Amino acid sequence: MMTPAPLFERAALIGLGLIAGSMAHAMREGGLVRRIAGHARSAETRDTAREIGLVDEVFATAAEAVRGADLVVLAVPVGAMAAVAAEIAPHLAPGAIVTDVGSVKQSVIDAVAPHIPPGVHFVPGHPLAGTEHSGPRSGFSTLFRNRWWLLTPLPDSDGAAVERLAALARGMGANVEMMEPAHHDLVLAVTSHAPHLIAYTMVGVADHLRQVTQSEVIRYSAAGFRDFTRIAASDPTMWRDVFLHNKEATLDILGRFAEELFVLQRAIRMGDGQQLHDYFTRTRAIRRGIIEAGQDTAAPDFGRSAGPAA
Ligand SMILES: NC(=O)c1ccc[n+]([C@@H]2O[C@H](COP(=O)([O-])OP(=O)(O)OC[C@H]3O[C@@H](n4cnc5c(N)ncnc54)[C@H](O)[C@@H]3O)[C@@H](O)[C@H]2O)c1
Numbered sequence: 506m507m508t509p510a511p512l513f514e515r516a517a518l519i520g521l522g523l524i525a526g527s528m529a530h531a532m533r534e535g536g537l538v539r540r541i542a543g544h545a546r547s548a549e550t551r552d553t554a555r556e557i558g559l560v561d562e563v564f565a566t567a568a569e570a571v572r573g574a575d576l577v578v579l580a581v582p583v584g585a586m587a588a589v590a591a592e593i594a595p596h597l598a599p600g601a602i603v604t605d606v607g608s609v610k611q612s613v614i615d616a617v618a619p620h621i622p623p624g625v626h627f628v629p630g631h632p633l634a635g636t637e638h639s640g641p642r643s644g645f646s647t648l649f650r651n652r653w654w655l656l657t658p659l660p661d662s663d664g665a666a667v668e669r670l671a672a673l674a675r676g677m678g679a680n681v682e683m684m685e686p687a688h689h690d691l692v693l694a695v696t697s698h699a700p701h702l703i704a705y706t707m708v709g710v711a712d713h714l715r716q717v718t719q720s721e722v723i724r725y726s727a728a729g730f731r732d733f734t735r736i737a738a739s740d741p742t743m744w745r746d747v748f749l750h751n752k753e754a755t756l757d758i759l760g761r762f763a764e765e766l767f768v769l770q771r772a773i774r775m776g777d778g779q780q781l782h783d784y785f786t787r788t789r790a791i792r793r794g795i796i797e798a799g800q801d802t803a804a805p806d807f808g809r810s811a812g813p814a815a
């Protein structure tokens with residue numbers, strides 16, 4: 506059988522961490538891109554990338570990496586997108602597709618779009634897949650399998666560029682959907698950003714209790730809390746940037762969360778077992794609905810946390 510032609514001739518991955526690394530593995534495995542160039546700021550990351558053969562060529566500057574690329578992927582923390590876009594702008598090839606994988610969309614669009622020259626297509630995106638690990642050794646080819654890859658094209662985005670990028674995401678095993686950037690940021694504030702902040706907080710509370718009681722609180726943690734510790738081990742720079750760049754939506758959701766928490770707190774104080782039971786019955790149905798719809802993307806066989814450690 507003939508192997509289909511690659512979708513892109515030359516990809517440039519800017520930032521060689523979990524997401525770029527996983528893309529490199531998946532693009533190679535699927536024969537989706539002919540050559541892959543990469544840029545990392547630190548010499549240590551560049552050396553590691555060369556040592557493990559993560560990409561075909563490694564460059565010390567983003568400007569060099571994007572030269573001649575028909576696909577450019579910005580895979581740096583959200584707060585670094587503007588500076589990277591400004592640096593690469595004069596070096597982008599005409600007709601190139603620029604995308605990003607940032608966890609927040611509107612602020613990335615505001616930061617990147619003004620730098621994109623005419624004739625270059627910017628199509629923002631976000632793979633809903635990750636682990637608590639980071640760095641060039643943490644990527645693995647199955648990360649995106651059966652996960653969503655949301656694209657948030659701009660009103661004037663080129664349809665053919667959007668479709669080519671969607672084909673790339675599908676080639677890596679993802680399911681592609683289009684979404685408005687502001688809606689994306691609200692949805693992710695509920696499903697990802699606020700939960701991460703809650704996990705960080707719970708682990709902080711347990712650590713504080715450990716200090717106050719001088720006891721091994723965390724050592725005896727049960728499964729539920731262990732899941733919190735996994736999430737709370739996620740990259741500090743990435744998550745600092747997510748909260749600073751999805752401020753309004755996250756604060757809105759945290760406000761709603763606090764209201765619900767007070768309702769349950771009151772039910773416990775009042776001994777209102779019926780209210781607690783009704784609430785938990787409703788949330789159990791939501792989880793069961795997700796599983797019945799085949800959307801349990803948290804299952805281990807979808808690669809969540811299954812990748813190598815950083
Ligand atoms: N980790 C996840 O679960 C996940 C999931 C989906 C999307 N994302 C998004 O993907 C992007 C990358 O995240 P990751 O998990 O791969 O992080 P990572 O920490 O594994 O990799 C990021 C890389 O970017 C580099 N970097 C930082 N600032 C830079 C700069 N100014 N110039 C060049 N390189 C720079 C870092 O040194 C690092 O190598 C982020 O925007 C994040 O929001 C992450």
Ligand SMILES: O=C(O)C(=O)C[C@]1(C(=O)O)C=C[C@@H](O)C=C1
Nearest residue numbers: 608632633634635636637697809
């Ligand atoms: O599994 C994890 O470690 C994740 O938290 C991945 C996760 C998520 O919240 O689902 C984290 C951030 C992203 O932008 C996308 C995916």
